[in-house]
Amino acid sequence: MKIVIIDSNLGTIDLERSIADKYGFEIDKPKQCKTEEDVISVVKDADAIVVQYAPVSRRVIEAAPKLKAVSEYGTGVDGIDIEACTERGIAVSNVPDYCWQEVSDHAIALALSLDRGVVRLDRAIRSGDYSLTSVKPLKRLSKRVFGVIGLGRIARAAALKARGVGYQVIGTDVAFKPGTVTDDGIPVLTFDEVLAQSDIVSIHVPLMPATRHLINHVTLAKMKPEAAIVNTSRGGVVDTEAIVDALKNHTIRGAALDVFEIEPLPKDHPLCALDNVILTPHAGYYSEDSLFELKTRPVENASEVLAGRIPRNILNPQVLKVLP
Secondary structure, eight states: OEEEEOOOOSSOOOOHHHHHHHOOOEEEOOOOOSSHHHHHTTTTTTEEEEEEESSSSSHHHHHTTTEEEESSSSOOOOTOOOHHHHHHHHHHEEETTTTHEEEEEHHHHHHHHHTTTTTHHHHHHHHTSSSGGOOOOOOGGSSSSSEEESSSSSHHHHHOOOOOOOOTEEOTTTTTTTTTTTSSBBHHHBBBHHHHOOEEEOHHHHHHHHTTTTBBBHTTTTTTTEEEEEEEEEEBBHHHHHHHHHHHHTTTSEEEESSSSSOOOOOOOOOGGOOOOEEOOOTTTHHHHHHHHHHHHHHHHHHHHHHHOOOSBBSOOGGGSSOO
């Protein structure tokens, strides 16, 4: 059986091949597809496909008559037509937990960089300014509120780490009732209350129609002028034009962004000209440990399906109720 990697920017596939070899399956080197047509051109003989960013649409699925599994490099599956896969009996899987520690660490690193002025101080001292002028006034962390949008694994980890360094923490999630407290002690508020009360708003929601541009001109206006946004989730959750306007007009104090609507972020992008934003290149997921899981588990998931077993993380388990 044949596994086709339709796109990947993760380097060599030595790890992926070692997993496929263990199961006795063939695996192709990455095809680097970008468009629907690119994918259609390479999936005709695929029994399983592994995807990072390329679209897996209904047309792609119809062009792959042997397809039994679609496996995502990572967490986000917004580019996969899960409904069409389910109709065809194709198992869709992802790796939702491979980097929760790293992303929550990165969110805290960005928040602390904002609230302790680390990047501004670095820029100042390199230009010969040894004063604290660029970061005044700084507030004690214990007097600041760290609010999480979303209360999944990563969000809760970030909130608890924030509490550990001194922040007060609050959160919101459509799955939790405002006025309650999570099992790990995070007070649950409404979305608007978190926006209004937080000094750091840290975003941890998947990208879907309901969350696209969740942070926009209207929601940014509900934040305190001294508050800042941290986004380590998906670029499309934040309206780029709105955040640029808010930063230019100092509607909010700052932002720290690891993900963008356009990636890689062009060097002439308006965000790059602003001094009240910290930018990192979609790096939140990365450690050598998480990279190992990211590269091996998608192939394991696909291989388990081809072997007639239920993979570790399946998003449409109804297609495997009857295994061969």
